[in-house]
Amino acid sequence: APRREVLFFPSPVTCTAALLGEPRPAPCPCPLPHGDSPLARLLRRLLSARRSLELCLFAFSSPQLGRAVQLLHRRGVRVRLVTDADYMALSGSQVGRLRQAGIQVRHDQESGYMHHKFAIVDKKMLITGSLNWTTQAIQNNRENVLIVEDAEYVEPFLAEFERIWEEYNPA
Amino acid sequence: APRREVLFFPSPVTCTAALLGEPRPAPCPCPLPHGDSPLARLLRRLLSARRSLELCLFAFSSPQLGRAVQLLHRRGVRVRLVTDADYMALSGSQVGRLRQAGIQVRHDQESGYMHHKFAIVDKKMLITGSLNWTTQAIQNNRENVLIVEDAEYVEPFLAEFERIWEEYNPA
Ligand SMILES: [Zn+2]
Numbered sequence: 172a173p174r175r176e177v178l179f180f181p182s183p184v185t186c187t188a189a190l191l192g193e194p195r196p197a198p199c200p201c202p203l204p205h206g207d208s209p210l211a212r213l214l215r216r217l218l219s220a221r222r223s224l225e226l227c228l229f230a231f232s233s234p235q236l237g238r239a240v241q242l243l244h245r246r247g248v249r250v251r252l253v254t255d256a257d258y259m260a261l262s263g264s265q266v267g268r269l270r271q272a273g274i275q276v277r278h279d280q281e282s283g284y285m286h287h288k289f290a291i292v293d294k295k296m297l298i299t300g301s302l303n304w305t306t307q308a309i310q311n312n313r314e315n316v317l318i319v320e321d322a323e324y325v326e327p328f329l330a331e332f333e334r335i336w337e338e339y340n341p342a
Numbered sequence: 343a344p345r346r347e348v349l350f351f352p353s354p355v356t357c358t359a360a361l362l363g364e365p366r367p368a369p370c371p372c373p374l375p376h377g378d379s380p381l382a383r384l385l386r387r388l389l390s391a392r393r394s395l396e397l398c399l400f401a402f403s404s405p406q407l408g409r410a411v412q413l414l415h416r417r418g419v420r421v422r423l424v425t426d427a428d429y430m431a432l433s434g435s436q437v438g439r440l441r442q443a444g445i446q447v448r449h450d451q452e453s454g455y456m457h458h459k460f461a462i463v464d465k466k467m468l469i470t471g472s473l474n475w476t477t478q479a480i481q482n483n484r485e486n487v488l489i490v491e492d493a494e495y496v497e498p499f500l501a502e503f504e505r506i507w508e509e510y511n512p513a
């Protein structure tokens with residue numbers, strides 16, 4: 172059966188060191204709670220990628236989500252990131268860091284915003300909603316994220332990603 | 343089978359007079375195209391409401407969407423609107439107009455944003471995505487809207503709406 176899940180934010184701040192493979196003594200001595208949270212669930216879905224990750228994100232400044240994407244890239248997952256040019260220039264953006272790590276990044280040249288906030292894992296799981304990938308949104312805003320495996324949604328989002336990817340080709 | 347549909351924006355500007363029940367000679371003499379568009383589809387889904395419409399919207403300034411909501415209110419559909427206080431104060435917001443028309447409106451008192459952008463039609467169809475209900479977003483941005491009838495998504499969004507509705511109760 173296709174996975175159908177909804178995450179609501181704001182998320183409590185929980186320790187994500189184990190999820191992100193950061194070396195720590197066991198049990199982790201940090202003062203944060205170590206239980207489940209919407210952010211931990213979002214990270215777990217992303218980190219389930221084995222082959223490909225398409226990211227189409229208006230804003231991307233969350234350090235935890237940035238580390239998750241870098242981890243997938245190091246594991247050999249093919250990561251492609253489309254983002255909005257206006258937001259990319261802001262301080263705190265993860266986009267420059269990801270590009271330096273060797274991840275393919277393209278951005279719009281348009282007057283309107285590239286306002287999507289979605290990810291596609293292994294071409295079969297769509298992660299989409301109102302949540303921009305910023306610490307402000309994760310910790311302070313009321314936001315939603317849907318985890319979707321129904322082809323009726325995944326396929327059109329994949330096609331939208333490929334359209335934008337080609338359109339933003341600088342070549 | 344549950345309806346599963348995705349709308350992508352920006353939407354071409356099309357005539358919405360017939361959808362919104364505005365009196366016009368037939369065929370409509372206005373210079374706009376009269377075919378289908380993502381905005382026309384969104385309006386049609388909203389206007390299918392017969393009993394209830396829950397709206398949970400960060401930003402609401404689109405005149406066409408405002409007219410659709412007023413039309414539903416006049417038809418006797420029970421409309422409830424939750425919105426973000428910061429955005430509500432901006433000029434061009436439809437919220438004051440809807441409140442004057444007798445529609446129940448509640449807004450947050452919080453520091454974080456109420457950043458959702460969803461609607462629930464007759465407690466069985468969820469309309470959610472990245473799209474703020476503004477003309478800028480509809481006509482200029484890359485945005486997505488999902489039309490969803492699967493209970494695994496509709497039920498948690500309804501519960502989230504009721505939670506927020508109670509929490510924002512000024513009484
Ligand atoms: Zn820890």
Ligand SMILES: [Zn+2]
Pocket residue numbers: 357358359370371372373374376
């Ligand atoms: Zn017309």
